[in-house]
Amino acid sequence: MDDELERLAAEASERRLRDRLKVPGSPGYMLQQDTGSSGSTRLLDLSSNDYLGLAGHPAIAEAMREALLTGGAGAGASRLVTGNHPAFGQLEQAVAVWQGCDAALVFANGYMANVGVISAASGRGDAVFSDRLNHASITDGILLSRAEHVRYRHNDMEHLRAQLEKHKHARRKLIVTDAVFSMDGDQAPLRELAELKQEYGAMLMVDEAHSGGVYGQFGEGLCRALGVQDMVDIHMGTFSKAFGVYGAYVCGSQSLIRWLVNKARPLIYSTALPPSVAAGVLKALELVQAGHGRREKLLGSARLFRSALRKAGLAAGEGDSAIIPLIAGTNAEALRISAALEAEGIAAVAIRPPTVPEGTARIRFSLSATHSREELTDAVKTIIRAACPARGGGVC
Numbered sequence: 001m002d003d004e005l006e007r008l009a010a011e012a013s014e015r016r017l018r019d020r021l022k023v024p025g026s027p028g029y030m031l032q033q034d035t036g037s038s039g040s041t042r043l044l045d046l047s048s049n050d051y052l053g054l055a056g057h058p059a060i061a062e063a064m065r066e067a068l069l070t071g072g073a074g075a076g077a078s079r080l081v082t083g084n085h086p087a088f089g090q091l092e093q094a095v096a097v098w099q100g101c102d103a104a105l106v107f108a109n110g111y112m113a114n115v116g117v118i119s120a121a122s123g124r125g126d127a128v129f130s131d132r133l134n135h136a137s138i139t140d141g142i143l144l145s146r147a148e149h150v151r152y153r154h155n156d157m158e159h160l161r162a163q164l165e166k167h168k169h170a171r172r173k174l175i176v177t178d179a180v181f182s183m184d185g186d187q188a189p190l191r192e193l194a195e196l197k198q199e200y201g202a203m204l205m206v207d208e209a210h211s212g213g214v215y216g217q218f219g220e221g222l223c224r225a226l227g228v229q230d231m232v233d234i235h236m237g238t239f240s241k242a243f244g245v246y247g248a249y250v251c252g253s254q255s256l257i258r259w260l261v262n263k264a265r266p267l268i269y270s271t272a273l274p275p276s277v278a279a280g281v282l283k284a285l286e287l288v289q290a291g292h293g294r295r296e297k298l299l300g301s302a303r304l305f306r307s308a309l310r311k312a313g314l315a316a317g318e319g320d321s322a323i324i325p326l327i328a329g330t331n332a333e334a335l336r337i338s339a340a341l342e343a344e345g346i347a348a349v350a351i352r353p354p355t356v357p358e359g360t361a362r363i364r365f366s367l368s369a370t371h372s373r374e375e376l377t378d379a380v381k382t383i384i385r386a387a388c389p390a391r392g393g394g395v396c
């Protein structure tokens with residue numbers, strides 16, 4: 001372990017945990033412990049996934065407090081044993097109505113939802129077709145399923161078609177994709193995916209972790225926004241990002257949910273979420289549905305931010321989501337930019353392999369509806385200065 005850790009450190013690949021705190025009353029900021037002293041610095045937070053700024057919402061905290069005082073700290077057991085507090089059923093019904101699905105199931109978090117659903121929906125003799133840039137929890141679910149893991153080139157429908165053709169005799173076929181890719185901020189071609197899945201008799205699963213709350217009139221996600229909601233067999237989303245709380249959902253047909261209750265190992269063999277979390281999510285769902293203004297502000301900010309970086313000649317990705325990557329290339333360059341930003345009051349972490357492909361280390365900016373236009377305009381200037389230390393230097 002020590003040898004391997006030394007190698008990671010030498011390659012500027014080592015990850016470390018750092019203390020970070022919210023600033024009470026200042027959404028969009030965080031406090032970071034200064035290294036080697038007891039002081040802390042206030043930084044503009046351009047790295048959290050609190051897209052709608054709900055994490056600090058008092059109504060959510062109040063709903064959680066009430067449920068905590070009446071329902072206790074923990075659920076006490078798996079939902080299949082004695083942990084199935086009525087708050088879960090209430091939340092699942094609300095999610096099913098919101099998504100327009102027959103039924104929904106709440107999981108402890110998005111990681112467990114993906115691992116649980118994929119390993120329950122596929123097994124030996126099956127094939128799972130997964131975008132090369134899908135989230136790690138999807139990859140882990142496929143590994144646990146023991147199905148054949150067929151990766152296709154990012155958003156490349158011709159490559160996917162060739163793979164479907166090659167594996168057309170697999171017992172069951174599942175295509176799985178992020179709706180918005182977490183490290184690039186671009187979107188999956190959901191309509192083409194839905195057409196391919198119909199043509200090849202496959203199932204389609206969409207992970208709305210970064211699109212839920214952000215797209216759709218009521219924040220339902222990208223499937224709804226693109227009009228393909230009913231063509232998707234398995235919808236998955238988290239309550240940890242735009243919802244600002246914790247937990248995740250899966251929704252689809254009655255049979256799917258009945259199957260998962262019987263087969264999804266993370267649901268069966270792990271203690272249920274604290275009921276107070278379910279109560280907080282239920283309140284957050286109301287706020288998400290009513291969050292038209294927050295969505296508009298967020299997507300408007302993202303458009304401005306991205307186009308300002310592009311105008312400065314920086315590689316800021318293709319999407320129009322709240323995730324804006326700044327591709328630095330090497331680990332050292334990504335770390336340099338991140339440190340330069342920190343020195344100027346901006347928290348923006350460097351994302352390195354294996355989270356992203358080799359040679360594409362980057363800064364991943366994620367915006368929130370709580371950021372003001374002025375904060376973001378100032379931040380863009382700082383970013384351009386940090387990324388281009390001398391004219392033509394850095395990544396410019």
Ligand SMILES: *Cc1c(COP(=O)(O)O)cnc(C)c1O
Nearest residue numbers: 109110111135178182209238240
């Ligand atoms: C964050 C994320 C998850 C995991 O969700 P958690 O609730 O944080 O466990 C799953 N899929 C994608 C695409 C994500 O970005």
